Amino acid sequence: MNRQKPLVTAIFTGGTIAMKPDAGSGGVVPKLSAAEILNSVPDLENIARVETVEFGRYPSPHITPEIMLQLSRLAQYHAERPEVAGIIVTHGTDTLEETAFFLDCTLKTSKPVVVVGAMRNSAEADWDGPRNLRDAVIIASRHEAQDYGTLICLSDVINAASEATKTDATDINTFASMNFGPVGRISNSSLFLYRKPVHRDHFDVKELPAFVPLFKCYAGMEGGLVKLCRENGAAGFVIEGFGAGNVPPPVFYDLVECVKQGLPVVLVSRCPVGRIEHTYAYEGAGKQLYEAGVIFADYMNGQKARIKLMCALGAGYGIEEIRRAFEWASLQENDKF
Numbered sequence: 176m177n178r179q180k181p182l183v184t185a186i187f188t189g190g191t192i193a194m195k196p197d198a199g200s201g202g203v204v205p206k207l208s209a210a211e212i213l214n215s216v217p218d219l220e221n222i223a224r225v226e227t228v229e230f231g232r233y234p235s236p237h238i239t240p241e242i243m244l245q246l247s248r249l250a251q252y253h254a255e256r257p258e259v260a261g262i263i264v265t266h267g268t269d270t271l272e273e274t275a276f277f278l279d280c281t282l283k284t285s286k287p288v289v290v291v292g293a294m295r296n297s298a299e300a301d302w303d304g305p306r307n308l309r310d311a312v313i314i315a316s317r318h319e320a321q322d323y324g325t326l327i328c329l330s331d332v333i334n335a336a337s338e339a340t341k342t343d344a345t346d347i348n349t350f351a352s353m354n355f356g357p358v359g360r361i362s363n364s365s366l367f368l369y370r371k372p373v374h375r376d377h378f379d380v381k382e383l384p385a386f387v388p389l390f391k392c393y394a395g396m397e398g399g400l401v402k403l404c405r406e407n408g409a410a411g412f413v414i415e416g417f418g419a420g421n422v423p424p425p426v427f428y429d430l431v432e433c434v435k436q437g438l439p440v441v442l443v444s445r446c447p448v449g450r451i452e453h454t455y456a457y458e459g460a461g462k463q464l465y466e467a468g469v470i471f472a473d474y475m476n477g478q479k480a481r482i483k484l485m486c487a488l489g490a491g492y493g494i495e496e497i498r499r500a501f502e503w504a505s506l507q508e509n510d511k512f
């Protein structure tokens with residue numbers, strides 16, 4: 176161990192980066208220990224000292240907001256240790272963007288936090304885990320990566336957790352910020368950071384709200400689904416509307432009812448790129464939704480808007496504070512006039 180190198184805390188949660196074949200189930204499952212994964216990474220001692228924390232061996236579809244909150248508290252604890260330069264979280268890629276964004280929204284630290292995973296398991300010839308983990312250690316150990324919030328790094332590409340989404344079900348270069356592009360790259364083991372995340376939030380989450388469902392609109396979508404969730408205690412709703420933010424009439428009336436009952440309803444687009452607007456005025460269109468009190472989440476995708484809404488509710492925000500948190504870009508634009 177080289178005492179001159181920065182200390183990085185790596186928290187292992189599972190995912191494909193920790194997977195190998197399992198004879199019993201006939202498929203791959205998270206089985207590798209933190210030490211086994213770390214030992215596969217070449218030349219680490221020349222970059223940083225890495226200490227490991229075994230958080231769990233979850234496939235990421237098993238990750239819940241409660242687990243994210245525990246993870247955030249653990250990461251916060253390590254980030255506050257003066258001797259720690261940065262934090263890494265290993266995670267399955269399926270829900271990685273949600274956990275990474277939850278950390279971005281809840282951690283209070285200027286230290287680098289990097290969430291990393293792999294798209295190939297350890298039995299495959301092109302296992303990308305060691306390379307991605309090595310890149311994450313490079314980022315987490317560097318003071319240049321301070322104040323970027325939580326980052327995601329796979330396949331040399333560094334994205335902001337507040338912007339990136341999983342774009343390809345199987346390709347190793349799967350994370351992209353569809354609206355804004357990467358914040359940086361790792362090239363030949365060197366760190367290049369080009370820009371800061373477009374926008375970041377911080378929420379002091381005390382307690383998670385009851386469930387917040389996410390609905391995706393489809394042609395001919397029936398009414399009643401939103402109502403069912405409302406009657407079963409949903410604390411708020413995120414709806415992926417069509418195009419620039421329009422929903423079928425039966426869904427519109429369900430949403431209006433939620434707003435009337437004081438529940439936050441956040442609208443995003445089901446399109447992978449672009450922002451929502453309130454120009455169309457027909458039944459169920461953006462203008463009607465806006466005038467009814469639906470909150471507009473600008474360019475954000477549905478799964479991120481849901482995390483943000485949960486964090487805002489968890490921090491005790493009321494409807495108007497939630498609106499300001501989501502509509503920050505429109506508010507800035509309106510301030511100019």
Ligand code: ASP
Binds near residue numbers: 266
């Ligand atoms: N396919 C996933 C992964 O890449 C499995 C998971 O998310 O745990 O890690």
